[in-house]
Each structure stands twice: as C-alpha cells, then as structure tokens.
Amino acid sequence: EKGTYPHYMLKEMDEQPTVIRKIIQAYEQGEDVTVDADILDALAEADRLYIIAAGTSYHAGLIGKQYFEKIAGIPVEVHISSEFGYNMPLLSKKPLFIFISQSGETADSRQVLVKIKELGYKSLTVTNVQGSTLSREADYTLLLHAGPEIAVASTKAYVAQIAVLAVAAYAVAKQTGVALDFDLKQELAIVANGIQTIIDSKDKMEQIAEDYLKIARNAFFIGRNMDFCVSLEGALKLKEISYIQAEGFAGGELKHGTIALIEEGTPVFALATQKDVALNIRGNVKEVVARGANACIIAMEGMEEEGDCLVLPPVHELLTPLVSVVPLQLISYYAALHRRCDVDKPRNLAKSVTVE
Numbered sequence: 001e002k003g004t005y006p007h008y009m010l011k012e013m014d015e016q017p018t019v020i021r022k023i024i025q026a027y028e029q030g031e032d033v034t035v036d037a038d039i040l041d042a043l044a045e046a047d048r049l050y051i052i053a054a055g056t057s058y059h060a061g062l063i064g065k066q067y068f069e070k071i072a073g074i075p076v077e078v079h080i081s082s083e084f085g086y087n088m089p090l091l092s093k094k095p096l097f098i099f100i101s102q103s104g105e106t107a108d109s110r111q112v113l114v115k116i117k118e119l120g121y122k123s124l125t126v127t128n129v130q131g132s133t134l135s136r137e138a139d140y141t142l143l144l145h146a147g148p149e150i151a152v153a154s155t156k157a158y159v160a161q162i163a164v165l166a167v168a169a170y171a172v173a174k175q176t177g178v179a180l181d182f183d184l185k186q187e188l189a190i191v192a193n194g195i196q197t198i199i200d201s202k203d204k205m206e207q208i209a210e211d212y213l214k215i216a217r218n219a220f221f222i223g224r225n226m227d228f229c230v231s232l233e234g235a236l237k238l239k240e241i242s243y244i245q246a247e248g249f250a251g252g253e254l255k256h257g258t259i260a261l262i263e264e265g266t267p268v269f270a271l272a273t274q275k276d277v278a279l280n281i282r283g284n285v286k287e288v289v290a291r292g293a294n295a296c297i298i299a300m301e302g303m304e305e306e307g308d309c310l311v312l313p314p315v316h317e318l319l320t321p322l323v324s325v326v327p328l329q330l331i332s333y334y335a336a337l338h339r340r341c342d343v344d345k346p347r348n349l350a351k352s353v354t355v356e
C-alpha cells in the first residue's frame with residue numbers, strides 16, 4: 001500500500017534507509033555481517049564469477065564486480081543476460097554464476113540459468129522474491145529484504161542489490177583470510193543515515209530537476225570508476241520515467257566522440273565521489289562547460305568545491321554508489337512529475353519482463 005504517498009516510487013525511495021538497516025539485520029552474525037556457509041564455500045571455490053542480469057540489476061552487477069574484485073580478490077565478469085545467452089564467452093575452469101534479479105522472473109536471465117545448468121555449473125540468485133523462478137532453479141539464493149517493489153522504475157532494489165553484494169564479497173574475503181581495513185556493518189549503518197539525509201533534502205532535488213531538466217530534450221550523466229557505473233543507472237532512471245533521452249558516460253570517454261552532442265544548455269550531471277579521479281572528472285566537466293553544458297556537480301563531502309550543485313554525506317569509498325544514486329533517482333522522479341508523466345507506470349514498460 002502506498003498510503004499517503006502520491007506514488008510508489010517516492011515511497012520506495014523513502015524506504016531505502018530502512019532497507020539498508022533490514023539487510024544489516026538479516027545478514028548480521030555477532031559483530032559482523034555474513035552469508036550462509038554453503039554460499040561462502042561456493043564463492044571461495046570459484047576461480048571466476050559471472051554476474052548475469054538485465055537493466056538496473058545489470059547496473060548493480062557492475063558495482064558488485066568492483067566489490068568481489070577489490071574486497072575479495074575474485075575476478076568477475078558482468079554480462080547482460082540477453083547477450084550472454086546467445087554469445088557465451090570462453091568460461092574459466094571453475095565458474096560460479098550470479099543472477100541478479102529483483103523479480104526473479106526475468107526471462108532473459110532465466111534462459112541463461114537453464115543453459116549453464118545444462119553445462120553443469122553452479123549458480124547463486126540474488127533476488128527480492130523468495131520462491132521466484134530464478135531462486136527456485138539456482139543452487140543458492142541471497143534475498144534482498146527490500147519488501148515488494150511496485151513502481152516499474154527500480155530504486156530500493158538497486159541499493160539492496162549493491163548492499164547484499166557488498167556483504168557477500170566482504171564475507172568471502174573474511175572467509176579466505178583477506179586482511180580488511182573496514183567494518184562493513186558499521187559502514188552500512190553510516191550509509192543508511194547518509195541516504196536519510198539526502199531523502200530529507202528532497203526539495204533540493206526537486207529544484208535541480210526544475211533548473212536543469214525543465215526544457216531539456218536530452219541529458220548526460222558522467223562519472224569515473226564507480227561513479228561511471230552509477231551514471232548509467234541515473235540515465236536509465238531518467239529515460240524510463242521522464243522520457244528525456246539520457247546517456248551515462250565515462251567522463252574520459254566523452255571527448256572521444258559524444259561531446260559533439262553538447263550544446264548550449266545541455267544538462268550534464270557529474271558525480272564526484274571517487275578520490276583517485278576527482279581532478280579528472282572535474283577536468284571533464286570543464287570540457288563540457290566550455291561547449292555550453294549546464295553542469296550539475298554532485299560531490300562527496302570532503303571533495304566538494306565552490307559552485308557544486310549538491311554535497312553528499314561522506315561514506316566509505318566503496319559504498320558511494322548507495323548514496324550517489326539517491327539524488328539521481330529523486331531528480332528523475334521530479335523531472336517526470338514536472339512533465340506530468342505516469343511515474344509508477346511508464347509507457348511501454350512492464351515491471352517484470354517475462355518474455356525473451
């Protein structure tokens with residue numbers, strides 16, 4: 001029930017701090033967060049993880065790759081399910097397949113699961129729906145604990161997917177004796193508070209939507225490293241609910257062609273949460289501003305500069321996607337509202353795509 005909320009999407013975005021706290025509770029074991037021993041073994045035994053997903057879940061998978069590689073030292077490939085099924089790459093000797101699917105019903109992902117089972121490989125489904133097809137048919141399941149997601153545009157499931165993937169990567173790193181210099185349970189609690197701070201200032205996002213997107217025909221989202229992954233999700237959210245053509249781009253790649261599209265007033269949302277590339281992304285912003293772009297910089301506290309649009313509460317560097325995506329979701333929501341779009345049920349889209 002959406003209760004007093006005008007839209008499910010707004011309610012679901014608001015629930016995101018609670019979802020993070022629920023995940024901490026669901027996966028906590030004493031002072032730590034972890035996953036079941038059989039899943040830890042399957043992850044630890046794999047020589048490579050293959051993440052398979054579609055849409056927003058694919059975007060969460062891109063962040064998951066960073067976690068398994070940077071936290072646990074396990075190589076990962078991330079594939080779009082509809083591509084993987086008919087164009088399988090060479091596989092490693094001991095692959096583990098991870099299916100990320102909010103609904104657990106996406107047909108493109110299921111056809112891959114059927115194929116890799118025929119080949120005798122093990123699989124783990126990360127899903128919001130217990131008893132869903134992908135959960136029943138895979139060897140293992142990790143639940144998102146996000147509660148039902150009704151709005152077609154996925155919001156809370158995306159942050160839940162990222163948080164659960166972080167827990168799994170962290171737990172397998174501990175299991176295999178990797179030295180870790182942070183406490184994930186604590187860091188996730190900080191994230192939950194950080195998301196709440198952003199939610200509490202949604203008026204600002206409404207203003208940004210008004211200032212940058214009111215008359216826009218197109219928009220760009222740029223970032224580097226994990227900010228690049230999040231910019232893909234920001235662009236997808238804006239496209240699907242406001243019908244503004246949007247593209248997510250790696251900051252440094254823009255100048256290799258696409259910068260030709262920047263005109264006077266083109267909105268460019270730039271994320272600046274990654275310390276190593278803070279100067280680079282600001283350089284990229286200068287490049288687009290020089291061509292007339294209307295740039296909105298969203299920076300992590302401690303990295304902000306005069307004139308930035310929005311400053312995000314600081315969180316652990318690996319967990320920035322969990323907070324940086326939230327303003328992008330809210331900006332899309334308000335842009336769609338201003339255009340009188342059907343926010344919860346955008347045209348041409350279904351909540352779960354059960355045809356290939």
Ligand code: F6R
Nearest residue numbers: 055056057101102103106153154
């Ligand atoms: C975007 C969106 C879709 C889904 C995609 C996969 O907001 O909702 O891109 O993410 O259809 O769906 P699941 O995660 O159910 O497999």
